[in-house]
Amino acid sequence: MTGDQTALMRLRDVLERLLGPEGCPWDREQTPPSLADYLVEEVHELVDAIRSNKPDDVREELGDVWFLLLFVTRLMERDGRFTLEDVLDQAAAKMVRRHPHVFAEASFADLDALWANWEKEKKKEKADRGPFEGIPSTLPPLLRAYRINSKAARLGFTWSDADGVREQLNQEWQEWHATQVEDGDSAEKALDEYGDYLFTLVEYGRRQGLKANEALDRANRKFLNRFAKLSRLAEARGIDLEGLDLNSWNALWNEVKQRHEPSQD
Structure with a gap:
């Protein structure tokens, strides 16, 4: 058994203990629907850590997401719906099927042709769904x-x-x-x-x-980072931000940009 497999078993053992007769009352009351919002929140925290380029936080948030995925899977197992092995085998088979240029003899002239085949395979898998039905309504x-x-x-x-x-x-x-x-x-x-x-x-x-979502996230982070620097600059000079007019705001803002980001707009 590899180190990854041992770690996965350890996490599953922790989950089993939490769900057992002497486990955590809160965990024992959970259902897949009740865990959905927690999963969304943890994924957002993971994305935030990735975009912030903080490896330690990425590792921690990945662990939280893994735990919730195992949690949902275990609850489904207990209801007799499917097992973790079913989930992983299905994922592996799907990726092999959708990448015939890697796992078979297929070849594609360009990325457009590759994507066309991807959509063709997806349509075979989900023949009863329209082309846009696979896009979650809960996406930002x-x-x-x-x-x-x-x-x-x-x-x-x-x-x-x-x-x-x-x-x-x-x-x-x-x-x-x-x-x-x-x-x-x-x-x-x-x-x-x-x-x-x-x-x-x-x-x-x-x-x-x-990608618009990523671009706007970068713009948000840029603004907040600059504003934090502006606030520290104002504090160092004894300036009360509450009483500033727009020209004074802009002067501080432009000074921050020139001081910390000379090559950016």
């Missing part, structure tokens, strides 16, 4: 928009080139802007047009290899 909206646009592109339901996307993006901008200046437009109409603009913007970025 920007990530879901990316997946929808990506799926549509693989189906051929997209603009033929980047110029078409830019034209559509400009049209959506104009329609959204019109809701801001014309009398009688409802907030709901403005929200709809803003959503259309964002949806098209996600596709425009996707075509350039940019």
Whole structure:
């Protein structure tokens, strides 16, 4: 037995103890649905650790996710639905089946052809589902928009080139802007047009290899990092941020950018 297998068995033993007659009352009351939100939260914490480039935190959060995955699997096992072996065997078989260029003799001219085969295999596996039904409704909206646009592109339901996307993006901008200046437009109409603009913007970025969800996360982190530096600078100078006018805010902000990030905007 390898070290990985021993560690997996150790974690399963811990779980069995928690679920046993003398185990934890809270753990013993859990069900797969009750654990779903915890799993989502832990995955978000894992993603945060990965994007923050903190290996120690990544290791810890991976452990939390592994534990919850085993927890859900064990509850399913107890109900006689499937076993961990079933889960892992099915995953391995699926990856082999969807990668015939690696595990068989198939070859593809380019990535587009590879993706076309991927979609073909998925359609065989889930013949009763529409092309977009596999995209979870619980995904963050920007990530879901990316997946929808990506799926549509693989189906051929997209603009033929980047110029078409830019034209559509400009049209959506104009329609959204019109809701801001014309009398009688409802907030709901403005929200709809803003959503259309964002949806098209996600596709425009996707075509350039940019993921909107990741890009916005980077922008959020950049802003918060700069603001933390701005706050420390203001504190060192005895400046009360609450009483600043916009020009003073901008002066501090630009100083932080020039001092710490001279090559960035």
